[in-house]
Amino acid sequence: MASKAKSEGGIVETIKTVVYALLIAGAFRTLLFQPFWIPSESMKETLLIGDFLFVNKMAYGYSRYSCPFAMCPFEGRILGSEPERGDVVVFRHPVNGSDFIKRLIGLPGDTVQMKNGIVWLNGQEVPQTPDGQFEEVYERQGPMGNLPRCENGPVGEGGLCTRSRFIETLPNGVQHTVLNIDTNGFGDNTDVFTVPPGHYFFMGDNRDNSTDSRYSQAVGGVGMLPADYLIGRADRIMFSSAGKSMLYFWTWRSDRFFKAVE
Incomplete structure (x- = not known):
């Protein structure tokens, strides 16, 4: 017994x-922190498919979406602070419930427009400085096996895929890399967007391969994102793997371990 x-x-x-x-x-x-894997190329070259990071959930306070399955029992945001233009932010998509990661471009009250692939904020052009080319091998990437888009396409598998790279400087002085393929797509020339109070305008750094606030929620885009859907700020990459699984150690990108997100 x-x-x-x-x-x-x-x-x-x-x-x-x-x-x-x-x-x-x-x-x-x-x-405190939520883990997040980068599943797509919408934020290249700032973030690559297979980057693993922790999202700082203290940065903007808390809403119902701060809890798993949106189960936090309150409305609005508590202990909140305003995000800054240029932050790389993880947020909940208002329609499909997926977690997205994009760069904050437009604040409440701003006007945003794309002209020939260039951002215009409040009627002023956001300057871009040419910075060579972004190069990668044209091959399937990550668990989903996505193939990259190339400016020099068509490119055979195993070939060199390139895109034009620019340094974009936002009005508050934040600089970051953007990639571009052409200047004639729908997302490269838009109407003027006005960001409503309590909302934000997001874009991916890989401008021709990002479903973001330039596209309405009705067609799968982000549209103007209400503040309640913010989850946190991406500050640092902890680990990175170019393969289908993090167990494929030969695909680890050791140069990206503990790399700051800028």
Whole structure:
């Protein structure tokens, strides 16, 4: 009987340990940092497919979407602070519920327009400085096996895929890299968008391969994003793998470990 009681006591302690560990992990994920894998090329070359980072959830405060499955029991944002233009932000898509990551371009009250692939903010051109080319091998990338888009296409598998690279300087002085293929697509020439109060305008750094605020939610875009859907700021890449699985150690990008997101 003593042995049986001891065995049952051990099982109970194990269950308690597991429960406590799950609660601590849940609190860490809800209040502090959320892991995020980069699944697409919309933020190249700032973020590559297979980059792994932790999202700083303290940066903008908390909303219902700060909790897994949007289960936080309150409306609006608490302990909130305003994001800054140029931040790389993870947010919840208002329609399909997926987590997206894009760069914040337009603040409440701003006007945003694309003209021939150039951003115009509040009637002023956002300067871009040519910065050579972004090069990568034309091959399937990540678990989804996506093939990159190339400015020098068509490119055979294993060939060199290139895109024009520019340094964009936002009005607050934030500089970041953008990639461009052409200047004639729908997203390269748009009407004037006016960002409503309490909303934000996001764009991907890979300008011709990003579904963002230039496109309405009705066609799968982001549109003007309400502040409640912000999850957190991407500050640093912790790990990066170019392969289908992080276990493929020969595809690890050691030069991106602990790299700051700029």
